[in-house]
Amino acid sequence: MFADVVARFPDRVAVTADDRELTYQELDHRAEAVARRLREAGAGAGSLVALLVPRTSALAVGLLGILKSGAAYVPVDPGCPQERIAWTLEDSGAAQVVTTTELAETLGDLSVDVVVLDDARAEPEPPAQPEPPTGAAGQRDLAYVIYTSGSTGVPKGVEVEHRGVVRLFDVTRDRFGFDEHDVWTLFHSASFDFSVWEFWGALLFGGRLVIVSQESARSPEALRELLRAQRVTVLNQTPSAFARLAAVDAAAERPLTALRVVVFGGERLEPAALRGWFDRHGDTRPRLVNMYGITEATVHASYRPVTAEDVAATGASPIGVPLADLGFHALDERGRPVPDGTAGELYLSGAGLARGYLGRPELNKERFVELPGPDGAMLRCYRTGDRVVALGDGGYGYLGRVDDQMKIRGYRIEPGEIEAVLVQHAQVSAAVAVAHDYGAGDLRIVAYVASATPADVLAPRLGERAAAVLPPHMRPSAYVVLPALPLTLNGKVDKARLPEPTAEAALAPIAVDPDGTGGLTGTEERIALIWQTVLELPEVGRDTDFFDLGGTSLSLLRMFGQVNEEFGTDLDITVLIEGATVEALARQIDAARSSTAPTA
The missing domain is CATH 1.10.1200.10 (ACP-like)
Structure with a gap:
């Protein structure tokens, strides 16, 4: 499919990065040179090649080069500790790694063949016309293996085939109208599956991919200026990262006139947090879309436009309807369907499901299961561990993780319900509720909120709001107000980095009369x-x-x-x-x- 795009748009700019721009023809030829070197080293269909590359044009060249060789890529974030990098290479069994000279030095004496992208052999003069694809991969071959966190503390590699990615864009094409005029950002790390959507959303339609540097990804101000300067039309964000961008946008003088769609994914979206954005921009340009998804179902699994009317809603986060070739099944603890309006664990079926976990047969049996379908035939399903509820509008609402549920004094509590109430406050851009043990089993709810409002002013107001809406057992016992919530490399809230709710940091949910x-x-x-x-x-x-x-x-x-x-x-x-x-x-x-x- 990429080769077809190269033939149609050889001279259009395919990639913009801090180090250079590449046309489709240049990108194709450089990637083919990498593929040749990989095939010479023994890579091909069925093999895995690690990709350890910074956020430069080399990332696109290396990724495409691996796929052109017929192999699947295993993205490794350069920001990971060296021990984690070595573990990933060993666990995946990758025999080759595509990297740069600088990063190759961090590999030490690992027994892998190294293909260095800034080697002169990787950058020959482009031919007069596009080269035909030479890779031997088919639709059922692996395209990538992305590692996700494991509940046991050991990461697990998710195997996704070429056909999974192709059908993702087939079923979403009409909803978004992507074409060669779009400009996408590659905001996320290649080791986060949101990047699959960003990368191919641009390069399968002839669009331009703007690779966001690590420095710009970490700075909302720099990111917004990049969006404006590059006239980005399609932006993809986790809600936590977008909250930071929206806060900067509120004070900006020049509007983002080119931006036509923002896609949310990766974590729970609270529409109330978008109130300020909708006040400034409305809900039609850009259009905001929430897409629930998981790596095991190839990035996205549902579609739900978010409108200004949604900011007044509380409760479940609206994730909409499943994509056309996927099925949603909300089941109880015994595997039985729950009625509409009742929470259940989400099982997914359909064409987007991953092949499974690399080298984890027992985990595959546990998570990829067969359930009876409506016609009596058995359906292959993925057990997500997410709690959802069927809503009256025909779509679904996301409640949170089954294992994120808090049980306090006998009550089962969904933290998402609390967070939805807190972000209703106009001065709160993001919120997360966690259970904190104050000792001797004294579990209490602590709310962490992102805001510029002084803590001693905001905490009592939030306490009043919670008292007006939530039952006593769901009200936070303390509030910690931060300028921004800490994020992981993938843009999700990093709960491990939330500060301890000490007496100096945590405030009571009501004001203490001085x-x-x-x-x-x-x-x-x-x-x-x-x-x-x-x-x-x-x-x-x-x-x-x-x-x-x-x-x-x-x-x-x-x-x-x-x-x-x-x-x-x-x-x-x-x-x-x-x-x-x-x-x-x-x-x-x-x-x-x-x-x-x-x-x-």
């Missing part, structure tokens, strides 16, 4: 210090309810035990039935101590 923290009695001051320790808050007020400060039933018991120990009392928590405040508890403590005091 007048209520001074002039405490001796008893009240001692109780307040215990509350600050148990709740990990910098201050508490005399008349503030313990639960309004983020306390839980378990932390209440811990607090009460410490208070009784501090004052030598034996009070029961039922004394606070009328209200759990410092003032009320101090009154009970003083009364108990006076009743047991010795008389003259």
Whole structure:
């Protein structure tokens, strides 16, 4: 298919990168030179070749060169630790690696054949006309193996065939109208499957691919200027990355006039977070589309335009309808279909499913399963581990991961429900809710939000919002306000890098009256210090309810035990039935101590 595009548009610019531009003919010829060297080294259909290349034009040359040789590529991000790179090469069994001179030095003494892209042999003079394809790969051969995180801590390689990628663009072509006039960004790492959509969305239609440097990918300001200067028409983003871009766009003077479509993927989208964007741009130019997807189903599996009306909705994140050649099946824990409106685990069937996991037969049996279809025939399905619900509009809503569910005090809680409420606030661009163990099994919900609003102002407002919408067991106990949420290399929220909710960083879900923290009695001051320790808050007020400060039933018991120990009392928590405040508890403590005091 790429060869056909080269024949149609030999002189059009195919790739723009910081180091150079390449026409389709130049790109094709350089890639063919790489393919020849790989075939000489023994690569071909059925073999795997690692791709370790920075975000330059060499990335496109190397990727295409591997595919032209007939082999499948195994992308390895240069930003990965050396140990991870070595592990990936060993696990995949790649006998060759396509890289650059600089990166080749990091490979050490690994037993692989190295094809260096900046070797003069990789860049001969282009021929007068496009070269015919010489690769031996067919539609059922592997195109790539991309490694994803494993629940056991060991990454797993997902095997995707050529036909999986081709049908992705066949079934989405009419929905987007991609053509040779489009300009796409390659924003994501080649080791993240979103890049497959970006790369071929441009190069299978004669468009131009703008490779975003690592520096520009990390800077929303630089990215926005790149979009404007290069007149990008198709942008693909995770919601977390787009939140940063949208914040910069809000202060920009020159509009992004060329941008016609933004595709979201990779993580849960909260439409409420798009309110400011819709206020500035509307919802028709650019068009915003949410596409649920996973690597095991070849990038995208659903389609849902997002409109300005969606910002008022809460609950499930709308992911729309499955692509035409895929089936969605929402099943309960026993593998039975759930009724519409009831949450279930999503199983996928259809042409987009991957071949399986490389060298993981037991995992393949567990995740790629057969289920009875509507006609009685068995369907090959992939068990996603995602929770969805069929909505009244005929599409689906995404609730979160089955294994992301929090269970707190017996309640099963979907963090996505909480996050959807928080991003409704106009000053919040992104939010994530996690369970934090405060010790002795005292699990509480901590909300991390991205905002420029001062924390002491924003946290109480969010607490009020949560109290108005969410049941008590779903309300965050503390809020940590950050300028931006940390992201992984793939643009998703990096929960491992969220700061600890210390007393200095986390704020209570309500404002503490400054007048209520001074002039405490001796008893009240001692109780307040215990509350600050148990709740990990910098201050508490005399008349503030313990639960309004983020306390839980378990932390209440811990607090009460410490208070009784501090004052030598034996009070029961039922004394606070009328209200759990410092003032009320101090009154009970003083009364108990006076009743047991010795008389003259």
